Each structure stands twice: as C-alpha cells, then as structure tokens.
Amino acid sequence: MTSIEGDDYVSRVYAGILGKIIGVYMGRPFEGWTHQQIMDRFGEVSRYVSEEAGAPLVLTDDDIGGTFTFVRALEDYGYDRYRGVCHVLPNYGLIIMGLLYGNGDFRRSMMIVNTSGHDTDCNAGTLGCILGIRNGLGAIEACPDCVFRRAQGRADLWWKDAWVNGVDEWGVNFPEAFHLSQNQGTGLIIQGAREWGDYEVSATITPFLAARAGLAARVQGMRRYYALVLCRDGSARPVKERDGTHVLASAEFAVQEGEPYACSIRACGPTIAGFINGQKLFEVRDEEKCLATGAVALLIDEGTLTCEQVRVAPLGREHGC
Numbered sequence: 480m481t482s483i484e485g486d487d488y489v490s491r492v493y494a495g496i497l498g499k500i501i502g503v504y505m506g507r508p509f510e511g512w513t514h515q516q517i518m519d520r521f522g523e524v525s526r527y528v529s530e531e532a533g534a535p536l537v538l539t540d541d542d543i544g545g546t547f548t549f550v551r552a553l554e555d556y557g558y559d560r561y562r563g564v565c566h567v568l569p570n571y572g573l574i575i576m577g578l579l580y581g582n583g584d585f586r587r588s589m590m591i592v593n594t595s596g597h598d599t600d601c602n603a604g605t606l607g608c609i610l611g612i613r614n615g616l617g618a619i620e621a622c623p624d625c626v627f628r629r630a631q632g633r634a635d636l637w638w639k640d641a642w643v644n645g646v647d648e649w650g651v652n653f654p655e656a657f658h659l660s661q662n663q664g665t666g667l668i669i670q671g672a673r674e675w676g677d678y679e680v681s682a683t684i685t686p687f688l689a690a691r692a693g694l695a696a697r698v699q700g701m702r703r704y705y706a707l708v709l710c711r712d713g714s715a716r717p718v719k720e721r722d723g724t725h726v727l728a729s730a731e732f733a734v735q736e737g738e739p740y741a742c743s744i745r746a747c748g749p750t751i752a753g754f755i756n757g758q759k760l761f762e763v764r765d766e767e768k769c770l771a772t773g774a775v776a777l778l779i780d781e782g783t784l785t786c787e788q789v790r791v792a793p794l795g796r797e798h799g800c
Contacts, residue, residue: 498611689782
C-alpha cells in the first residue's frame with residue numbers, strides 16, 4: 480500500500496472532504512427515490528438538480544455533519560453497541576458498483592451512484608470521499624457540467640456572490656439575470672476554477688451600444704483569457720489576452736443592436752474554436768504560451784450586455800481532447 484505523507488496527505492484529506500460534500504449535495508434532493516423515479520424526473524444525474532427539484536442546494540445534512548461528529552463518538556456509541564436498523568449492505572453494494580463501473584472517474588462515478596437511487600446523499604458522499612482521497616483534488620476540480628443562472632423563485636441576490644465581479648455596473652432591477660455595463664475599458668464577471676481545462680462554454684448574449692461584447696474561456700484573471708467578442712465595427716474575433724491583446728483571427732459579422740446571439744467557445748488543448756448561432760466562425764491553434772486552464776466569464780467593453788445563463792460542459796475524447 481502506498482503511503483501518503485506531508486502536503487500530499489493534507490491535500491488528499493481536503494479532497495476527501497470536498498468529494499463528500501459534493502456527493503451529498505448532489506444526492507440529497509432525491510434521497511429515497513428509486514432509480515426509475517430519478518430517470519423519469521431528471522435522467523442520468525451528473526449535475527446538481529436542487530433547483531429542478533425546487534429545493535435549496537445548501538442545507539444542514541447529517542451525512543456532512545456526521546462525518547466530523549460520529550467519529551468522535553464511535554467508542555461510546557458504535558453500531559456494535561447500538562445496532563439499530565441501518566441499510567448498510569445495499570449502501571455498500573451501490574458504492575462498490577459506482578467504484579467498479581465509474582473506473583475512478585469522479586463525474587461518472589457520481590452519476591452512477593446517484594442515478595441508482597435509494598440513500599443517494601449518503602452513498603454519493605461516501606463514494607465522493609473515497610475518490611477524493613484516492614485521486615486527489617485534480618479529479619474533482621475538472622470542469623463540471625453545469626448552468627450558471629439566477630436562482631429561481633428567490634428575491635435575494637446571494638447567487639451573485641459566486642461570481643468575481645469586475646464590471647462597473649451589474650444591474651439588479653432588470654428582467655435579465657446578467658445586465659452588465661462598463662463605462663471604460665473591458666470588464667468581466669468570472670466564474671469557475673483555475674484547474675478547468677478542456678471544455679465548452681456557451682451563452683446567449685445581447686449587446687447594447689457596446690464596443691465589444693462576448694464570452695471568455697480559460698480565464699486566469701482580468702487580463703489573462705481567451706475570448707470570442709462581437710465588435711462594433713462589424714466583426715467577430717477570437718482574442719487572447721496575455722501580455723497585451725492579441726487578435727487570433729477575424730470574420731465579418733454584422734452585429735445588430737439589441738439582437739441576441741448564441742455564442743460558444745470550445746477549448747480543447749491548444750485549439751480554440753468559436754461558434755455564433757450554431758455556425759463555426761473560426762478554429763485556431765495557440766501553441767505559444769497557451770493558456771491551458773482557467774474559469775469562464777462574460778465580457779463587456781464600453782457598453783452593456785445582457786444574458787440569462789452561462790453553460791459549461793466538459794470535452795472528452797470524442798472531441799480529440
């Protein structure tokens with residue numbers, strides 16, 4: 480057995496705790512459901528479905544709190560003394576199935592154990608902890624498959640705190656979730672992790688009186704990213720921001736004021752592709768000082784941009800990544 484020591488030990492313990500929390504929050508909204516009930520309502524579960532289920536994502540849960548409490552009580556209150564009725568064997572069976580058929584992949588293992596049903600928050604939490612310790616933070620911090628949008632049915636603005644806000648004004652008294660304005664220069668709002676690598680980010684954006692408006696990928700800061708920008712001069716461009724602004728390509732594209740445009744960036748290794756309204760406008764390779772990882776962002780330059788949601792999805796072998 481390989482020993483884990485020093486900084487690696489601390490990192491893997493943290494990864495185990497993080498994996499458990501992710502698993503519990505993924506599985507909690509449908510705890511006790513059967514596999515068929517889950518499939519009928521959500522399909523295969525590889526995402527948080529709390530919003531779809533009409534439930535808050537973060538709640539107190541014994542499968543999280545118990546992790547840090549029960550272990551201290553085992554000596555006096557172990558199952559050997561208080562046997563009770565606990566579905567240990569079916570839980571273990573589903574956890575082992577997730578380990579075997581997930582083949583070590585955190586996302587796939589979470590999908591299997593959650594979609595299987597029954598004690599989903601406990602099983603996904605346990606499996607997430609095991610995989611976190613086994614594979615480390617890198618496996619958990621891989622790009623998720625998720626949608627970032629305004630929380631439905633809530634009047635408060637807590638959901639905005641998950642974004643790094645680098646724009647002059649993020650309006651709140653508008654129907655759109657994202658109503659971003661920048662008076663001078665380029666502003667971004669950023670979401671995600673530095674470790675995200677190969678993925679596709681997409682959003683339908685509407686520019687108003689903007690010099691540039693667009694979407695950014697592999698964002699490592701306000702001045703380090705790739706972006707697909709719609710420009711006031713009638714062009715669409717992929718740009719790289721690193722040690723200055725570098726235009727990687729350019730295509731004619733007449734931007735109409737107040738019209739929505741479905742934009743997406745596909746980042747796969749050194750290859751960056753851009754799409755507008757389902758049409759690929761460019762595909763470039765950036766071999767020199769490639770930005771290999773990073774978060775996502777909405778970008779606005781001297782004007783206003785509106786958007787309802789931002790979608791991020793991982794890319795796999797089918798895309799050559």
